[in-house]
Amino acid sequence: MHANLRPVSVIGTGMIKFGKHRDLTVPGLAQPAVRDALREANLEPKQIEAIYAGTATSGWMPGQRVARDTGMSGVPVVNCENACSSSATAFREAWVAVAAGLYDYVLVFGVEQLTKLGGGTLPLDQDDIEVSNGMVMPALYAMRAQRYLHDYGATERDLAEVAVKARRHGALNPDAQFRTETTVEEVLASRRIADPLTLLQCCPTGDGAAAVVICPTERASAHSDRPVKVLGSHLASGKYIPGFRDMTTPEITSRCSSELYEETGIGPEDIDVLECHDAFTIAELLYYEALGLCPRGEAVRLLRDGTTSLGGRVPVNPSGGLLSKGHPVGASGAAQIVEIVRQLQGRCGSRQVEGAKVGLTHVTGGGTSGFDHGACAIHLFGT
Amino acid sequence: MPATAPAPVRNAPHIGRTLRPADTTLAEDGELRLAGAECGDCGTRIFPAAPVCPSCNGERMKTLPLGAIGTLYAYSTVHVAPPMWQVPYVIGYVDLPEGVRVFGKVAGSDGVAAGLAPDLKVRVHVEADEGPADASPAAPTYRYWFAPA
Ligand SMILES: [Zn+2]
Numbered sequence: 281m282h283a284n285l286r287p288v289s290v291i292g293t294g295m296i297k298f299g300k301h302r303d304l305t306v307p308g309l310a311q312p313a314v315r316d317a318l319r320e321a322n323l324e325p326k327q328i329e330a331i332y333a334g335t336a337t338s339g340w341m342p343g344q345r346v347a348r349d350t351g352m353s354g355v356p357v358v359n360c361e362n363a364c365s366s367s368a369t370a371f372r373e374a375w376v377a378v379a380a381g382l383y384d385y386v387l388v389f390g391v392e393q394l395t396k397l398g399g400g401t402l403p404l405d406q407d408d409i410e411v412s413n414g415m416v417m418p419a420l421y422a423m424r425a426q427r428y429l430h431d432y433g434a435t436e437r438d439l440a441e442v443a444v445k446a447r448r449h450g451a452l453n454p455d456a457q458f459r460t461e462t463t464v465e466e467v468l469a470s471r472r473i474a475d476p477l478t479l480l481q482c483c484p485t486g487d488g489a490a491a492v493v494i495c496p497t498e499r500a501s502a503h504s505d506r507p508v509k510v511l512g513s514h515l516a517s518g519k520y521i522p523g524f525r526d527m528t529t530p531e532i533t534s535r536c537s538s539e540l541y542e543e544t545g546i547g548p549e550d551i552d553v554l555e556c557h558d559a560f561t562i563a564e565l566l567y568y569e570a571l572g573l574c575p576r577g578e579a580v581r582l583l584r585d586g587t588t589s590l591g592g593r594v595p596v597n598p599s600g601g602l603l604s605k606g607h608p609v610g611a612s613g614a615a616q617i618v619e620i621v622r623q624l625q626g627r628c629g630s631r632q633v634e635g636a637k638v639g640l641t642h643v644t645g646g647g648t649s650g651f652d653h654g655a656c657a658i659h660l661f662g663t
Numbered sequence: 664m665p666a667t668a669p670a671p672v673r674n675a676p677h678i679g680r681t682l683r684p685a686d687t688t689l690a691e692d693g694e695l696r697l698a699g700a701e702c703g704d705c706g707t708r709i710f711p712a713a714p715v716c717p718s719c720n721g722e723r724m725k726t727l728p729l730g731a732i733g734t735l736y737a738y739s740t741v742h743v744a745p746p747m748w749q750v751p752y753v754i755g756y757v758d759l760p761e762g763v764r765v766f767g768k769v770a771g772s773d774g775v776a777a778g779l780a781p782d783l784k785v786r787v788h789v790e791a792d793e794g795p796a797d798a799s800p801a802a803p804t805y806r807y808w809f810a811p812a
Contacts (some may be wrong), residue, residue: 400745401744401746414752415766416743416745419754423736423739430737430782459805471742471743473741474741474742520717522707523762523763624703650717
């Protein structure tokens with residue numbers, strides 16, 4: 281960690297149940313999550329010195345609109361758009377500000393209301409050469425899946441098993457959009473979206489919000505009996521690669537995680553629990569490898585032998601992940617942080633990872649031609 | 664034109680993005696081909712062409728005629744897409760001999776995915792569309808897609 285930065289801890293968390301909340305507004309979605317995070321941190325709204333908001337599709341000044349409704353208007357507000365990494369980027373910027381000594385108490389939240397877009401695939405930039413030729417996000421992941429199956433001998437059943445695990449975990453999470461289990465047969469028989477991906481292999485359309493409060497570690501115990509330390513924070517952007525590119529290597533995730541591991545001295549073998557960006561089934565397998573949980577081509581083994589299931593060596597997406605908990609784009613990064621913080625606090629009930637001391641959150645995304653992804657943010661937390 | 668008639672393409676006229684005339688070139692055999700660009704400073708090759716090199720910011724970009732036959736790296740049949748597209752359709756990445764990967768619509772023998780497979784050899788079809796008959800001067804546009812070679 282950078283020597284001139286102060287240690288920072290999370291002292292409050294809040295999130296709403298993800299799902300279809302068509303009757304709410306963007307501030308209405310965020311407000312309960314924000315209020316829960318403040319209450320958990322034993323802070324009055326007036327004690328918050330700055331707000332960092334992450335969202336991709338909520339229009340102008342989402343942070344100010346939430347501040348207006350929660351007694352925090354007037355403080356500096358930074359609104360972050362970084363596709364799926366929006367609120368994880370907001371968290372990183374908040375961490376930088378607190379670690380640098382600029383503020384003591386900062387609120388971070390993420391919010392998204394995808395139902396107002398009408399469902400289906402996410403709207404992408406029509407000026408992009410790939411989008412204007414028919415690219416949609418599921419197809420991008422579908423091509424990664426096709427190539428992974430082709431190169432490493434994995435099967436469509438292996439892909440489906442990722443969704444089965446996600447739904448098994450999500451069934452234990454009261455805040456998840458999907459709370460029922462599924463089977464490989466049901467996953468494979470669901471509607472085709474972009475071959476080989478079927479409907480149940482794609483994250484659902486949904487709305488949600490999540491919030492956290494951070495402060496210097498030296499002040500954390502005055503606000504929480506179980507504060508969780510931010511052990512590391514890293515943000516990477518896509519590298520433009522115009523020529524041939526191995527689509528089974530999530531370049532931005534590999535680079536972001538290896539830089540973070542080097543920075544913190546923490547390695548994949550130290551991680552007890554993690555939340556990764558499983559927007560589609562194939563993504564989770566690719567990220568096992570990119571995050572260093574296993575060598576190239578061995579992700580299916582981790583899934584099959586239970587390493588990444590609850591009860592295994594390093595449970596991945598105990599919350600149900602994007603596939604089951606849901607993926608209100610800009611809210612996902614903050615929601616992952618809420619899950620990992622609560623896991624490290626031992627508050628997760630039937631989906632608790634026993635004795636978890638170090639956790640990781642990983643979110644990436646943003647489809648634009650020439651990049652693996654536009655943005656990637658990874659955070660490490662510890663007790 | 665190619666010796667064999669190209670496979671039928673789904674959802675014409677929305678084959679895909681309209682190309683600028685500069686994105687195409689007339690090969691010696693009389694066929695239309697794609698044209699990208701190569702950086703005169705660092706050698707980076709791109710499609711479509713741009714006035715500035717994305718690798719080194721150099722401005723000495725030269726036209727790079729692209730080959731007619733490439734390798735299908737990966738593809739997917741899309742069943743859910745925005746309303747402007749008629750589903751199902753196939754999109755994919757094709758690696759050209761010049762080291763450039765081009766994204767576009769792909770048409771198997773049935774116009775969708777029949778006969779397609781990763782690493783298949785495919786031909787780049789470039790088609791001129793003369794544009795509206797009343798346009799003056801004539802404003803041809805170009806479209807491209809891939810089909811098994
Ligand atoms: Zn150059």
